[in-house]
Amino acid sequence: TGNLIWKFQGADYIYWPGWPVVGDGKVYATVGQRVSIHPYTLEYGESRFVCLDAYTGNLIWELPIEAFAPRESTAIAYGNLYIIPGYIEEFKMNSYVTLNEVWAIGRQSWTLWRGDSENTGTGKSGPTNLNLKWKFNAGGGIVSTPCIVDGRVYFGSQNKNIYCIDAKNGDFLWSYTTGSRIKSSPAVANGKVYVGPDDGYVYCLNAFDGSYIWKTYAGGFIGTHFDAVTGIRSSPIVVNNKVYVGSLDSKMYCFDAETGVLVWSYKTNGPITSSAAFSDNAIYVTSQETSSGALYKLDATNGNMIWKMNITYIFSADRGIDLHVSPTVANDMVFIASNKDEYYGVNATTGEIKWTFITARGTEDAGGYLVGSMSYHDGKLFVIDMFFITALNASNGEVLWKSWQGTELYASPTYADGKVYVATDRRLFYVLNASDGKRLSFFEPASNSWSSPALYEGRMYIGNNDWNLYCFNDYPITQGTISLELDKNEIQQGESITGCGQISPAIAYVPIDVSLIKPDGTLTNHEVTANNDGTFCINYTLDTVGQWTISISCSGASYNLQRVDFPFVVVEKQENVTPDQTKPETEEPSNGNDLTLPADYLIVLFVLIIVAIGAVLAYIILRRKKSGSPVLISD
Template sequence: MKKTIIVIINLVYCSTLFCLSWPTIRFDYQRTGAKYEIAIPSSTPAGWEIEIQGEIVGSPIVKDDIVYFASRDNSIWAVDAYTGEVLWQYSTSGKIDCTPVVYNNYVYVLSFDGKLYCFKRHYSLDEDCIPLWTYDTQTKSISSPIIVDDEEIVGEEKNPWIIFVSGPKIDGIPYGKLYIIDAIAGSLIKQIDLGSFSYSSISYSEGKIYFTTNDGILRCYDLTTGEFLWTKKFSSCFNQTSVAIKDDKIYFYAGDIERTLYVLDKNNGEILWTIGPLSNIATDNNSIAVFEDKILINIYPTSLWEKNNIKYSSQSVVCISTITKQILWKKDFSAPRTPQQSYNITSAVSVCNNIAFFGTYDNKFYAVDILTGEILAEYSFSSPILCSAAISNGWIYFAEVSGKFYGIKLDKFLAIKSPDYNDVVINKTTTTLVSCGYENKKFYFEYYDFNNNSWIEITTGSIKNQNVFLWSTEDMIDGKYTIRVRLDNGEYVLNDVIIDNSPLPPTNLTALLVDKTKVVLQWTKSIDDSSGNNDVKKYNIYRSTDMINYGLVNFVPKGTTMYIDTPLGNTTYYYKLSSVDKHSESVYTSPMLIFVPPSEKPSVPEIFVVENFVRYISSSTIYLRWEQKIEEQINIVWYNLYRAVSLQDNFVLYDKISKTNSTVYYYIDVIQNGLTYYYCLT
């Protein structure tokens, strides 16, 4: 491997801490290819470059300071997002055109050797970089997987699913399947024959997946019911065409002979409107970008045109309005080409706040204002750029097909670093803003109240290279929220977060001893059980003997208000409960204590005698003595001493004598002269 730093940049004035991520192909599972982050390019590229010994056609992703990409040298790579330093690399037995995907602490990728690979996101220097598991599909697959962890789909307390569509069989049979795999264990959950293979990545929205196959069919599959809801047949032969989902609509470009943009109702597949043909000749299929009311498509023809014995390709980027359903502008990028230089892949447009980023077959990378079509930046390289760029925290990441991978620094940027996209916030979170070029500008940090259709201010401040502050969400209702950083000049950035505050604990805990052996715990359900946030999954029951060290005894499902425990006897126990939702646990209830007596009667004390007698004028003192074997002391808490002045009288409890660590016991009693006393000990 050859590594080159093309420009050393000063990182002092612009923060380069954890980046707002680009964790999957096309940024999100809706495959919109767009995000709300200010990303203004410089006129000349500055950053870093590494070169590997294999072509790169797959797209990169970014998560927590690490860029992941794969290549046709059979490898998946993890590199530092700001230096290009290789952190780890693993070689499979086949080329990789698949874009990896990150979920929690895992990275997944498909190889042409037929296997799905699961890796750790981080490997230490002394650790072998080997996959955690593989699943063999015996297919040449490119589809970038999605991971679904919705408990209404996968089940409560179950592992998430990883889902993808396979390419053709390794032996050449053009046959594909929909695969659903346990994302943690790597075991098969379900596979569905499709009749045709797919090189497209699945899109996901509200429990349903949408994907195209090579036979021209677009499918909608309900993960909850396990049934296909609808299919739609087109004339195009889809190749690496992921549909974009925004609100209740599906957007996609059917290249090949159709050359048409389609907009469908995502619920039933009905075609709402179309525009096309967008080219005079057949084109590659390609994924599109959808940002606010604009659609962007990078179109590349499958055939060439000739002038003065030179063959040219007429690549173009088209911007279409979702309101007027008309072309707003079209930009052509013609370049001399040979037929051998076509890969049937075109760099899909990536968008950040009205700026489109994409590569072309004329060895260039562009930044274009999507409002006007004006070229803002144009970078020249040595070979075509076929991947779609990942933009994150002031950097752009992409590769030349020749094997050179780049991290390019943006001139100005503003981003919400944390909480990251779709992060779960529990009660409070450290919020971090990172920027360059906006120093001392006043900002407003806000969230959107969907009930009142208004923005609610959380805090304000002055922009620095990095702003860090605490955001408490304890008074907010659980749900998905859009947060915003707004400047006085009207610029802003957005991010989506999921607030899942800890549930409220149960109340009115009581403990009752039944049959001298059973502890019956009863309580009132948490407010968040069947009401409130309605997200309690279970109740955890804890027990202690010292009120300090508590251990989990058991858990019971939501809706439960009683539990019976049968602990060992002769001990005082302390109980407390908590409510548990998907992501966190409530505070504990106040502890309840109860004594459980021994289950067996203790043995009778031995050698119970009057040890000594001292006579005085009107009274005397006696010393009582008895013994207890060490092995018989375990369950004893105290001794009961009874006394009577006649064998015909009832013995009355005279005193309780606490147990000591000794096996020999003494008790001193003062008695009156002239009376006879009888003692009984238990």
């Protein structure tokens, strides 16, 4: 129609008239330049490259660079955005300078509990502002940290279920019930989901539909008591087609990822609740042993011990000896913690302690109980330090900064793109500046969180004890509704059903997801496009008898409309019949001696009998007149 749908305001007075690049529902463009924008003050503009929602024009993310299309510096391929970043030099309006780099910007899956096999807890990008995009109620507390792969979120719940939901809108996809409450986090690799031994078994499920693939014994259910209320459990990691996971039976296990067959196991001297780290074909794992904790380095191929380092327990009247912090590996160092107060930097080759960091302690030596693990990025280690998040120099353990959070911290911090993400035990999520620890934003959920933040495509995902899994976006999300009217609620098999609806607020030409859920629970997915005014219509022919549901959702990078379901029934097809094809009603069978005639025949027969009787009577009367006595007539 040529009607304006949206427009986006550029950074300054100067707007580069280049060509935007469009792909996957997003628009990429340079909208700000490092050029003079005022003739007297010589004030300069700012370089600005943006990603916009193609349907709404809302900002998704931005970078302080320029990428000019006439110089072929922007392209989309293989699911990534490729740009040659640059800028215009100050006082040189005709000089465009590149950074001599090519950048590839794309999605990075969060496949494991801490994002990678080294347990660094680091992602590529996350939101600066915590704007709620959606939340999903699992019906049970969520201690498990979610994994996000190929647009799907996988996590466990204390109601014993593993869930898979849509990362875009939080829609339920499937669930699988295990034998115990799930406190560990799943791992996803090669189209499979691996679930840790919370009930004493390791599970392998199909990542697409949740169907069972295999289940392997890993010590059986053990009702061990720990002082930490969070109840940490070992989460699996998957490397080189092997599954590595610790168990409460004191063993470190290695299973074949395809078959579940045991490759090797190594028995320590205490229960394992930490999650193993993998680096340079070695496994690092801690064990809560009787007199002291232990850090083991094992050969990942055969499980042989390379070295063992004892971890001194810090005893306190109000604390136990729980050893929950998982090792993190980086730059030939292993970073671990005791049960309380102390962190260690350990030489990964020799097992020798290189530095020790002592945390802040509360009154009368209370506090400092360590549960959450660390996050590592570019020589910095972000650790839980009583009521602080503290940044350490990873090479020597020296403090870089401390950020007061005001409450106990049990969930592991996560790093991405110059920011640290924190969940406190006092119903708060924080985003901190990784350079100085200053707060950038916060969100207050309904309960506390023992799940840790996971990052995917610029969004943050985290579980909560209020039974919800939360998804946060950087920019505000357009919320709305979907309405639909079907032309009938019951149709015959083989007939078509038609429906027309409206999305509100209207978003022109936005794709709308339609799922047809069959009577057996299987579904087929379709997509329709909204009109300029947000209206849309659907039409489907259905061939299966039973209860059907049409489920409609509409969500994107900057909008999320409430999902709606519309049930209807498909009945068996009734044959159309004409009056002359109508069969007489079934009558009781005769004994063979009765003659049954149709009603029309009986009427004709009755008329004929009446006519016959009349003819006989007339004949008799005439005959009597002829045969009577003669009459004499005389004068």
